[in-house]
Amino acid sequence: MAATGPLADDDARTLHQQVLARLRENILLGRIEPGQALTIRGLAAELGVSAMPVREALRQLVAERALELMDNRRVRIPPMTIERFEDLIAARIVLEAEAAARAMPYVTDALIARLEAEDVAINAAVAERDYDRWIGANYAFHSALYGAAGQSAFLPLIESLWLQVGPFLRRAIRTISGHYTVDRHSEALAALRRRDTMALRIAIEADIRDGIAHIGSTLIRSEALGATVVQGTLRPSTSSG
Amino acid sequence: MAATGPLADDDARTLHQQVLARLRENILLGRIEPGQALTIRGLAAELGVSAMPVREALRQLVAERALELMDNRRVRIPPMTIERFEDLIAARIVLEAEAAARAMPYVTDALIARLEAEDVAINAAVAERDYDRWIGANYAFHSALYGAAGQSAFLPLIESLWLQVGPFLRRAIRTISGHYTVDRHSEALAALRRRDTMALRIAIEADIRDGIAHIGSTLIRSEALGATVVQGTLRPSTSSG
DNA sequence: CATGCCGCCATGTGATCACAATTTTGCGCC
DNA sequence: GGCGCAAAATTGTGATCACATGGCGGCATG
Numbered sequence: 001m002a003a004t005g006p007l008a009d010d011d012a013r014t015l016h017q018q019v020l021a022r023l024r025e026n027i028l029l030g031r032i033e034p035g036q037a038l039t040i041r042g043l044a045a046e047l048g049v050s051a052m053p054v055r056e057a058l059r060q061l062v063a064e065r066a067l068e069l070m071d072n073r074r075v076r077i078p079p080m081t082i083e084r085f086e087d088l089i090a091a092r093i094v095l096e097a098e099a100a101a102r103a104m105p106y107v108t109d110a111l112i113a114r115l116e117a118e119d120v121a122i123n124a125a126v127a128e129r130d131y132d133r134w135i136g137a138n139y140a141f142h143s144a145l146y147g148a149a150g151q152s153a154f155l156p157l158i159e160s161l162w163l164q165v166g167p168f169l170r171r172a173i174r175t176i177s178g179h180y181t182v183d184r185h186s187e188a189l190a191a192l193r194r195r196d197t198m199a200l201r202i203a204i205e206a207d208i209r210d211g212i213a214h215i216g217s218t219l220i221r222s223e224a225l226g227a228t229v230v231q232g233t234l235r236p237s238t239s240s241g
Numbered sequence: 242m243a244a245t246g247p248l249a250d251d252d253a254r255t256l257h258q259q260v261l262a263r264l265r266e267n268i269l270l271g272r273i274e275p276g277q278a279l280t281i282r283g284l285a286a287e288l289g290v291s292a293m294p295v296r297e298a299l300r301q302l303v304a305e306r307a308l309e310l311m312d313n314r315r316v317r318i319p320p321m322t323i324e325r326f327e328d329l330i331a332a333r334i335v336l337e338a339e340a341a342a343r344a345m346p347y348v349t350d351a352l353i354a355r356l357e358a359e360d361v362a363i364n365a366a367v368a369e370r371d372y373d374r375w376i377g378a379n380y381a382f383h384s385a386l387y388g389a390a391g392q393s394a395f396l397p398l399i400e401s402l403w404l405q406v407g408p409f410l411r412r413a414i415r416t417i418s419g420h421y422t423v424d425r426h427s428e429a430l431a432a433l434r435r436r437d438t439m440a441l442r443i444a445i446e447a448d449i450r451d452g453i454a455h456i457g458s459t460l461i462r463s464e465a466l467g468a469t470v471v472q473g474t475l476r477p478s479t480s481s482g
Numbered sequence: 483c484a485t486g487c488c489g490c491c492a493t494g495t496g497a498t499c500a501c502a503a504t505t506t507t508g509c510g511c512c
Numbered sequence: 513g514g515c516g517c518a519a520a521a522t523t524g525t526g527a528t529c530a531c532a533t534g535g536c537g538g539c540a541t542g
């Protein structure tokens with residue numbers, strides 16, 4: 001469930017890199033439920049490898065804050081709180097707005113065309129209620145924009161933030177089920193065509209904030225933020241008050 | 242040299258956590274020269290542990306971008322370029338200014354007193370040309386401020402940035418040797434006492450930018466940015482032009 | 483029937499080993 | 513003396529094993 005099948009065996013990368021990529025994708029797309037058991041041996045068996053590469057991948061994901069090391073030395077998707085969620089969104093806004101602005105000098109017509117294609121894919125995914133494709137294309141859109149200038153120190157930081165909100169985005173999106181229709185990407189694309197950096201900043205910030213405003217309030221109302229952890233065992237969150 | 246001696250054996254943490262903390266400190270304080278050989282077995286021997294904890298610590302530092310995985314699968318301090326340096330500084334500014342602003346509601350008189358103490362330590366370190374204590378106290382100052390609200394998603398991102406600039410700050414500081422006397426921390430402290438969030442943002446940004454402006458130009462002029470890597474072997478950078 | 487205790491099983495940590503790839507070294511040749 | 517090639521040493525990767533810790537269920541007891 002967490003890993004969905006063994007790895008391909010014709011991959012030049014090291015096993016730990018393949019395991020890492022698989023787990024990272026599953027976390028980013030929200031395929032791993034918060035609270036789901038993530039054991040080294042279990043994942044190793046699912047992926048058809050030994051414990052070694054899994055250990056290293058988990059360690060790396062802990063470093064990226066996609067996973068959290070608990071006191072009993074197990075790892076889990078970190079529980080979400082309102083405060084942490086707002087922290088993550090605030091960090092996304094300042095980092096991604098700046099990253100977008102810094103990418104502007106490197107924006108070409110080819111890049112804009114690529115982003116337009118991603119936008120089409122995003123809208124198609126929304127129409128089909130295909131969550132995986134939606135968040136995947138959405139990530140591709142943002143990532144392609146921020147990476148226009150080549151490798152940047154911003155990218156890994158932003159990816160870390162996406163990994164941290166991913167699991168909860170999915171849960172939230174499910175509850176509001178396709179209610180996310182505000183298309184701020186077209187505003188961003190318009191700003192890109194005009195090479196208007198300030199408008200781009202505003203569009204990116206609005207994209208994050210508007211998408212999140214719905215989700216955040218939904219999370220608060222439906223208390224879908226996460227389960228309550230009692231002595232290391234995960235139980236369904238009780239409806240308080 | 243890289244690890245400076247074996248670990249204490251009365252530490253409740255896991256070995257890999259101790260190794261990680263040691264290496265992280267050495268990188269942050271710039272004790273590890275860019276290009277210095279970092280081998281698993283070598284570090285393990287220095288620290289008096291087996292290869293296992295070292296492997297996991299290195300993996301984690303790679304994830305934090307403090308180290309870089311090369312094509313030949315060895316790790317190194319990533320080489321610095323002007324572009325990357327400016328990227329890192331830009332990221333530091335937006336993240337730390339925002340983190341400081343978000344910490345403001347949690348600022349207490351006790352925290353201010355603690356920051357003042359750190360400021361004294363910083364100035365003492367500058368006076369004594371004690372680089373380790375200088376950057377250590379400097380980090381403590383910033384970290385205490387940003388962490389006022391408790392654990393925040395900003396902190397690990399900021400720490401990653403510090404780890405990336407650490408090794409080169411030291412090299413640069415050595416060349417300009419104590420020329421860093423602009424005391425923006427007192428401005429930050431004044432803003433904190435007045436609970437003036439905007440002034441705090443400005444002071445933090447000025448602290449980073451001014452400190453870096455000197456260093457960056459020095460780096461460019463003296464070409465102290467890093468060594469040129471040829472086929473994985475490190476050689477002194479040639480003076481170009 | 484509820485509760486506390488004990489033993490078993492699962493899990494993370496760390497060490498060691500085997501192996502392939504890469505780097506270094508040393509030797510012979512030009 | 514410089515250069516190229518082959519052997520040896522070094523290194524990262526992955527697997528397996530031993531061990532301590534903690535979680536869990538079964539069992540006896542009140």
